[in-house]
Amino acid sequence: MSETETEARRAFFAACPLGVSELLAGELRELGIDVEREHPAGVTFAGRLSDGYRACLWSRTASRVLVALATGDARSSDAFYAFVRAMPWEQHLAADGTLAIDIVGEAPSWVRHTTFAAQRAKDAIVDRLQERAGRRPSVEFTDPDLRVGVRFARETATLADLYGIGNRIDYLESGDIVPVVRRSRGMVTINSTSGTLALAHGIPVIPLGHAVYDIEGITFQGTLDDFWRDPGKPDSEVFSAFRRVLIDRCLVAGGFFSEEALDKVTKGVIARLEAASPLTAHPLRTKAPSSA
Numbered sequence: 001m002s003e004t005e006t007e008a009r010r011a012f013f014a015a016c017p018l019g020v021s022e023l024l025a026g027e028l029r030e031l032g033i034d035v036e037r038e039h040p041a042g043v044t045f046a047g048r049l050s051d052g053y054r055a056c057l058w059s060r061t062a063s064r065v066l067v068a069l070a071t072g073d074a075r076s077s078d079a080f081y082a083f084v085r086a087m088p089w090e091q092h093l094a095a096d097g098t099l100a101i102d103i104v105g106e107a108p109s110w111v112r113h114t115t116f117a118a119q120r121a122k123d124a125i126v127d128r129l130q131e132r133a134g135r136r137p138s139v140e141f142t143d144p145d146l147r148v149g150v151r152f153a154r155e156t157a158t159l160a161d162l163y164g165i166g167n168r169i170d171y172l173e174s175g176d177i178v179p180v181v182r183r184s185r186g187m188v189t190i191n192s193t194s195g196t197l198a199l200a201h202g203i204p205v206i207p208l209g210h211a212v213y214d215i216e217g218i219t220f221q222g223t224l225d226d227f228w229r230d231p232g233k234p235d236s237e238v239f240s241a242f243r244r245v246l247i248d249r250c251l252v253a254g255g256f257f258s259e260e261a262l263d264k265v266t267k268g269v270i271a272r273l274e275a276a277s278p279l280t281a282h283p284l285r286t287k288a289p290s291s292a
Contacts, residue, residue, distance in 0.1 A: 010067055011067070014028065021042060023061050027060065031058055040170050052065055082124075093125070093146040095133035098137060099146045100147050101118040101122050103117045177197065181197055189206075202233060212250075218235065218239050254267075
């Protein structure tokens with residue numbers, strides 16, 4: 001790498017656990033690094049490559065330090081492939097090396113699953129190196145020579161910039177929502193069950209869609225503009241009564257993200273159906289044939 005490339009200013013993102021970005025930002029400032037913005041799960045900063053190395057070496061809070069290589073068109077699968085393939089990957093990875101692709105962010109509509117986006121990015125990198133060097137790198141998830149992070153940004157960032165509130169918007173791809181809810185002053189949602197989490201903590205909620213918990217006394221019934229000014233507080237007694245009915249009559253224990261949870265929800269659904277079935281409640285009886 002040339003001296004010019006080493007001294008060129010770059011954009012970095014230092015990732016950290018949710019809720020500790022303030023500590024990370026202070027840590028980076030003590031290292032003499034120019035912090036640009038704090039996010040719920042990380043900090044963006046600018047500097048030379050040596051600043052990125054220094055953050056990676058000395059930070060006790062950052063879980064990973066990423067350098068931004070480029071920003072490009074991802075409006076379609078083909079446009080995304082062309083953008084990734086046009087990048088000089090031979091400067092970052094040997095043709096017989098190993099790589100892994102991480103996909104995060106607000107993916108565009110053509111991304112039905114992050115695995116497909118990762119496959120397109122991998123194909124673009126591999127095809128370029130095959131064309132340039134006649135060899136293809138392989139995929140290694142555990143300990144790759146190069147880990148490529150693809151961060152999609154779509155409507156959220158675009159609209160935030162359009163309305164001049166980019167510095168007030170953070171987009172979380174993952175993480176524990178509980179500490180975010182506990183420190184919030186209100187929640188605006190469509191119909192997410194996160195609304196019930198906020199209500200359980202006494203946080204005012206306004207659903208903009210059709211939520212089962214959108215009931216007078218529980219959620220804010222006015223306009224969004226009025227919610228910003230004076231959201232009030234949910235009635236804890238009404239919400240507790242609603243929650244008891246919801247758990248007893250509507251919800252089934254279990255989940256969809258493990259075999260154990262799936263087995264539990266399947267048995268729960270079957271039990272509910274059998275309890276409500278007239279065939280189970282009143283089984284058909286057949287007469288025994290009479291003897292001649």
